[in-house]
Amino acid sequence: MSKPRALFFKTNKQSSIVFGISILLPFSSTNVKRFWQFFATISSNANSRHPSCKFLFSDLLKNQRLDEAREVLNKIPFPGVHLYTMITDAYAQNYRLADAIQLFEKMPIRDTVSWNSMIKGCLNCGDLITAKKFFDEMPGRNVVSWTTIVNGYLQFGKIEVAERLFFEMPVKDVAAWNSMIYGYLKFGRVDDAVNLFREMPSRNVISWTSMIDGLDYNGRTDEALIFYRKMVGSGVQQSSNTLSCVLKACANVMALHFGVQTHGQIVKLGFCFDEFICSSLLTFYANCKQMENACKVFNEKLHANVVIWTALLTGYGLNHEHGSALMVFEDMIRMAVLPNQSSFTSALNSCSGLQALDKGKAIHAMAVKLGLDTDVFVGNSLVVMYTVCGNINDAVDAFKNISEKNVVSWNTVIVGSAQHGQGMLALTLFTRMIRDEVDPDEITFTGLLSSCSHSGMLQKARCFFEYISLYKPTVIKLPHYVCMIDVLGRCGKLEEAEELINNMQVKPNSIVWLSLLSACRMHSNLGVAERAAESILDLEPNCSAAYVLLSNIYASAGKWSDVSRMRLRMKQRGIMKQPGCSWVTVRGIRHEFVSADRSHPLSEKIYRKLDWLGGKLKEFGHVPDERFALHDVEEEQKLEMLSYHSERLAIAFGLVATAEGGAITVMKNLRVCGDCHSAIKLMAKIVGREIIVRDSTRFHHFRNGMCSCGDYW
Incomplete structure (x- = not known):
């Protein structure tokens, strides 16, 4: 450093100041203070117009060393209004509003720019009252002053006050008109925005x-595209932002032809390699189910921008190509493109779609390394991923790590707890949600009623339902009725549930009646079941679930002639029963099974394991429940049919294909039958492993001969 210091004193004053600053600024404030001795020797000749002073002052502000910049300002004999404005603006940008106001009030001269800067600074710091005070005190307000305060009121949601001030403006430029139009659109006053647009004396891009x-944002996308046509016809030069908005609108309504035409316009105007345009094109083609075209856009250039990679990743997820989505995420890492919150959210959503717990855990670990696991969007996706993959404990841990939880965070973990039969946990979380002053919404109450349903908490469910009926009538929707009817049905209150349906404030749909019919299957109530099935078929004549449930109820009651009648009606109407299917994901590969399936390469080992389990079940005293063999066949055939249900084959495969001691997670598209439920409890005890089964209604965690549902599902 000795050589540069020698040069420092050999050069002229102005260049020596500049050179000295270039050496000292990267170091500590102590080094800068050593500069004052030299600076004092020239300060008598310096003024606010001196380039060296400006350089030092602006460079300190640029590096956010505001206190040192203030010292420089204090040593300048006659600083101009421009330098004062620079530092008050810097104070406001760093949320030191009190310092900005104090210095502003000491300024010997204040011009229009300084007043406008102070008003804007107050608004940026969230102080609307002080901003309005300065606006009222300002001696010579111009159009910028008016536009700034109008924007301030719009920023704080006070659109009526902003509207009044806008119409009081003595002079309005295009920016002022644009601000008011934006405000109207932001707050849903679309017709007012359209009228104001038509009144504008001149318009720009x-x-x-x-x-x-704004029209697209407010659900009036067709009008938005008409406006674009008018814009092109009026000869206004389009910007990349305009074209990006048009592509987003085309994506929202899947207007493929219009979007392709816009793509042509983008090529014509030379915006092909604009990053925002590229991202919008990817989203547009993905929404229109044109992933091949999306890939062509992506492959036109080697991208290092995370937004473009994330757009492709998200596009695959939207098209349920989750495997490809995760490959894109892996390619991002390989290409040293650092993922952001959106990248992690999309990747975790694809893990949820595949129930790929191992990959989800790996992505979670990466998010932890980058410090993004506490982000609310990443955290919410982690909660969903762990919930869907059968790991509610890790879901709750991920929820706890979210730094600033929103209502979606609380709803996700409450609904997840309900799905896993953790009713008391859901209620505890709800209590904490209220304590944290987060307002519950309709999804919250759906989760609470569902948790009551899966845990048999009838009285608590009645309290919640009565509360939303009396105090939040605008919140209550069909899903709440479905949950309440499910609670009543599971508790055997079938007549009360039927009465609730008949007295609903909204017209019941087939899902409401199906909930009652399902409860009739559980409690073998044929009378209510027939009335419920009749109501369903009146609303939805080809509802296969209604036929199957009623047929199963007849079968359980031994009414085989009625079973045959129902099956004949289904055949005549061309209604197909959804086949039962179960699957297990091992090392990223999904293995599917149907009842009595022998197509799997490991079938011999699977059936050998099932036969061994069957022998052990007998030793433990398990007696097959023939009511769940829903065919009129000999007893031996019924027992064989029960033994080879799809979930049992999937469990046997899990035992064969995974390491000893690890949990086995099975997914099933239909409700698990009562006999399998009893058998799996004992299987878990026999093999000493946790068996998790997710059926169409909930998760069952089988451990040591017990199920998390308490035999209540």
């Missing part, structure tokens, strides 16, 4: 783009 984006 921002005016048109605001209308296109």
